Amino acid sequence: MVFDLPHIKKYMDKKITIAVDGFSSCGKSTLAKQLAAKLGYVYIDSGAMYRAVTLYALRNNMIVDEELDTKKLIASLDDVKIHFELNANGEPQTFLNGTNVEREIRKIYVSQWVSPVAAVPEVRHVMVAQQQKMGEAKGVVMDGRDIGTTVFPNAELKIFVTAEVDVRAQRRYDEMLSKGEPADMNEVKQNLQERDRIDQSRAESPLRKADDAVVLDNSHITRDEQLQVAYDWAMERIKSAH
Ligand code: DC
Numbered sequence: 001m002v003f004d005l006p007h008i009k010k011y012m013d014k015k016i017t018i019a020v021d022g023f024s025s026c027g028k029s030t031l032a033k034q035l036a037a038k039l040g041y042v043y044i045d046s047g048a049m050y051r052a053v054t055l056y057a058l059r060n061n062m063i064v065d066e067e068l069d070t071k072k073l074i075a076s077l078d079d080v081k082i083h084f085e086l087n088a089n090g091e092p093q094t095f096l097n098g099t100n101v102e103r104e105i106r107k108i109y110v111s112q113w114v115s116p117v118a119a120v121p122e123v124r125h126v127m128v129a130q131q132q133k134m135g136e137a138k139g140v141v142m143d144g145r146d147i148g149t150t151v152f153p154n155a156e157l158k159i160f161v162t163a164e165v166d167v168r169a170q171r172r173y174d175e176m177l178s179k180g181e182p183a184d185m186n187e188v189k190q191n192l193q194e195r196d197r198i199d200q201s202r203a204e205s206p207l208r209k210a211d212d213a214v215v216l217d218n219s220h221i222t223r224d225e226q227l228q229v230a231y232d233w234a235m236e237r238i239k240s241a242h
Pocket of ligand 1: 025119
């Protein structure tokens with residue numbers, strides 16, 4: 001019950017904003033979720049929002065013959081309503097126009113189209129505005145690709161997570177198998193590398209480390225160890241925010 005100590009409690013009353021960015025499947029979400037829970041902050045998965053838009057485009061015939069109809073998608077953006085709710089286990093679920101799409105948006109056919117959709121500037125403008133609104137009150141940990149550079153450039157703590165590509169592919173593959181989804185290691189690795197390439201090279205807010213971000217390479221450390229490192233950074237920033 002450390003937080004009962006008055007001096008610690010004083011620090012915890014002051015909430016900061018935490019941005020967690022990095023490559024695909026490097027453990028950002030796990031870290032961001034655990035860090036938010038430990039600090040009593042709200043966790044927001046910005047990638048889920050781009051995935052939900054992608055699912056919307058797929059379901060509404062905006063991706064046909066391997067071609068994304070950007071104009072049609074842009075014209076429909078007002079009809080795409082995304083929100084998050086916690087399920088009975090306290091896990092955030094993504095809703096698209098009132099329907100829980102949490103499982104669907106993680107499937108490979110969505111992953112294959114999410115980077116091109118996320119590269120459309122108009123899509124990004126709408127998503128970024130919604131993300132900034134969600135983080136207005138601070139006390140959030142948001143993970144994504146451009147959180148430290150574009151969404152919250154003034155975040156008190158910016159963490160850039162990396163891991164070796166083979167480690168990332170293995171984690172993603174294991175995750176898919178554990179959910180009972182069919183997975184092919186080569187396909188998973190190729191998809192990761194292709195997404196990284198598009199995410200880093202797009203014109204609008206590409207994936208890159210913010211100059212003032214701290215790097216966390218988790219290739220060879222456990223989840224608990226990475227959480228401890230990030231928590232220590234967060235406590236440092238919370239204290240210096242006073
Ligand atoms: O974190 P993720 O793998 O669920 O993200 C899915 C895709 O969305 C990813 O390939 C890039 C994109 N994305 C983005 O462009 N900006 C963000 N802030 C978050 C995700």
